[in-house]
Amino acid sequence: MGRTVEGHARSDRPPGRTAEAAQRTAAVEERVRKLGEILSDALAIDVHGTDLQTLKRAPRRAPPTTSPSDLQPHPGPVWEAFVPHPPGRFRWWGAERRYNRRLACAEDRFAEAIERHWASEESRRERVARALRDQLEQQRRLDEATAEQHARIDAYQRAVENRDRTAVSRYFQKALERVAEPLDFPRRRRVGYVPESTLLAVEWDLPDVSVVPAEASYRYDRSLDAVLAVPRPEKELRLLYQQLVAQIALRALHLIFGSDRYGVVDTVVFNGMVESVDLPTGQTVRPCLITLRATREQFKALVLDQLDPVACVRHYFSAEVSRHPEELQPVEPVLEFDLADPRTIEAVDVISEIDSRPNLLELSPESFEHLVQNLLTRMGLETRLFRRGTDGGIDCVAYDPRPITGGKFVVQAKLWTRTVPPSAVRDLFGTVLDAGATKGILITTSGFGPTSYQFATGKPLQLIDGTALLSLCHHHKIPARIIRRAS
Template identity: 40%
Template sequence: MGRRSGFEGFLRATVRAAAASERERQRDIRSRATQARQIERHQRMAMAQLNREDRAMQKEAKAQYLADRTGETDDMNAELQDRMQELQSILAHTLSTDDRIDFDTLRPSTKFERFETPPALAPSQAPRAPSVPPPLASWRKLIPGAATRHQATLAQLAREHEAEVFRFNKAEQAKLDQLKPLRAAYDERKQRFEAEVKDRNEEIDGLQSAYRDKTPEAVVAYNEMVLARSEYPTEGFPQKFRVAYNPESSELVVEYEQPEVSVVPQDVEYRYVKSRDSMESKARKATEIKQVYQDILVSITLRTLHELFEADQANAIAMATFNGLVDTTDPANGQAIRVPVISVRTSKLEFLSLRLEKVDKVACLRSLGAQVSSRPDELQAVKPIVEFDMVDKRFIDQGDALSGLESRPNLLEMTPSAFEVLVANLFGKMGLETKLTRSSKDGGVDAVAYDIRPVLGGKVVIQAKRYRDTVGVSAVRDLYGTMLNEGANKGILVCTSGYGPDAYNFSKDKPIELIDGGGLLYLLREHAGVAARIAS
């Protein structure tokens, strides 16, 4: 009975132990499963956090990208506005500037550098005298040999100092020997510099004196400097020009290369399209491009005339002519062409009375009798009022030498009757019915012509002056009187020289056209195919 009870106790204990072990195993399984779930949950949480952070970063990056593209668009529009402001301020820019040239500012202002001794060759401090032992005391003199030793010490110190001074002087002399060629080279450079400064100042003095005396070469040089100093936008503005001066009529003629139509921005604004992630532009209308381009051309014209007249310290210019040309390529054949798109001639007195800050630019030029192309963007040409090559004597001489003088008739060498026939034929080629009347005493010719066009036509009185000198206002008055006597609608005065300011002022408000030598050569070439010349 006791054995049975012990067996049952053992069995129960074994069962309990097994149960406990099983429970422990199950707890361990559950614990590991819980840990696995926790790890998995933590991993999901971490991944979710990473995804949230990544999305946030992507969102931030996208926002930054959009901000960058928007900023880029704003910058491009700001640059476009700045460019348009530059183009629209061409005339206004010069109105606040004094265009006169101070000749003293042309003089060299740089000072020649001082001579600098190399540190290694700089003078050294001379050796100091040695410290001399004090005299022997009275009691020391009683010591045998003390005085002799004292004197020997003094002599030794003196010899050592003398040797040191010798070495010092030798070293200093060596420095001076090395310094001497350096100084000589410096003096030579300085002399050359001072000679160049002197020459430059003499050139400036000569230019200033010649300019004050209104010497043609000096007047041209001075006005070339005026135009060269004018500040324009750098992109698209060639700023190439030629200047000529006629001292007889005090007329300055400028041939100025104008910018091409491409100088006008083709876009009016930029915008960023988010949905397509692209930068798009809004094209400027063709009519606006034409308007802006024409405004640029007339602004350059008025600005140039303003600069020349304002800078005229010597009062050398009574009248100025501006021919604006576009130097470009003909799109039809690819050949280089020079197209005159604007031409104006005005007196200094009349021009300086204008208030340029208030005028309508195109209307202002037309009131001055300017020829302004209505379609400069399409290279529509105008007739130059004055041919530059007629005024620039240097260019004419060069052209004559190259082309052969004998092949080009000189109008001043023609007989009065031949010149009479030439003028009559010319206006006949231009569509007028011309009838010669009588020769004048000065060798010119009077003719009556008829413009047979309806409405615009009528009787025209033509008078020619084969002059070497400037034609004065009296000839224009005579022509006007002839017009009134003949009942003519228009009068034309042709000369082989030029006209004074009074002549232009008198004819300004009258139906009179003045054709100078340059205009005559142009008309002969264009309408009669005659390559003539005018040479004294």
């Protein structure tokens, strides 16, 4: 018995639906492959930073305003064109008189033509002179605009080279904004420079876990005559996402250190954020899913095309990585971005030369002690055992009464203008161990070098430089500024 038309149609479906399942599986696998090549794709691009001199506009020439027909003198009238033909050999009576009249008329016309030509030439010369004056004025304005733009670029470059907070932040903000991202990746990133510590803080928005395909593959179900998704195991989904986040962090370090054409960044703090909605409250939240601190020397030792990104950020940089990113479980940033945000610092210091806030560098040790104690109290810590050090520093033990995250903190504050040496950070760590403290906090009015940050990585130490100190004072409404007077 032959097949019905419907039977033929159903028999044709499996190969077509099977091919559809294979195509959709291939698309998922291609997506996973591309997510796994985020870092390698970045390594294939030469990163050298922007030479600010290349931003200078080339000199522009004012276009000519003189009509081409006015550039050359116009030919004047020629007498030969006016002179009448003289009488022939055989002259009729009165021919000479008539010729003389024609000659006189020709002379009059020639004189009028000469006069008109002179007037025309005078008008032409005036037009040319006026056009040249206009062109010269336009050229002067163009030259002034070019010189002003070049001066701005030179001033900007000097500011970057001199490690100006705003200029360096702007330089790297522009550099990172030019980074191409997949269409479904967020593009928001913020940059803040801390000149006291030659540190660049970066807050980078990450895609959420949904960027990783939840389907491992597709298959055709003959009984349902449908293409069904094969779900990806949760463990594999989490590992793929952690791999992606680690790649993004390492790529950011690669881009930042590679873009540092002027050698102004020694340390980078990377905070990877995800913007999402907290389902119980419906409010927008921005948990930090990865945070790390890296020095230039640490990063130079990496062979980026051979390492395991997750192992690198976890063990080499001692990064804090969310163990459950799919649940938006946050980690505590090694440095809150607000403590380095140039907009916050500018707001604090906008009238620093004329306001009444105390300059911390001009405080006595006793006044500095009171300020630090006031700050710690407003931060929710209970201070004990204040002891003033011989180096102008202040030591105390503070207690955070909060459960789980609280504990006993050893706090040291340095009223210094010079960079805090690594030995002070090592001494603080020894004090933390001797005191059995939960954390050590070193506060200074100056800054830290990359060696100090490298030593503090992975240890219960928090380094607060002058910029972060001012930001904390501003946040807790304590009037303060840091002005280094010229000696």
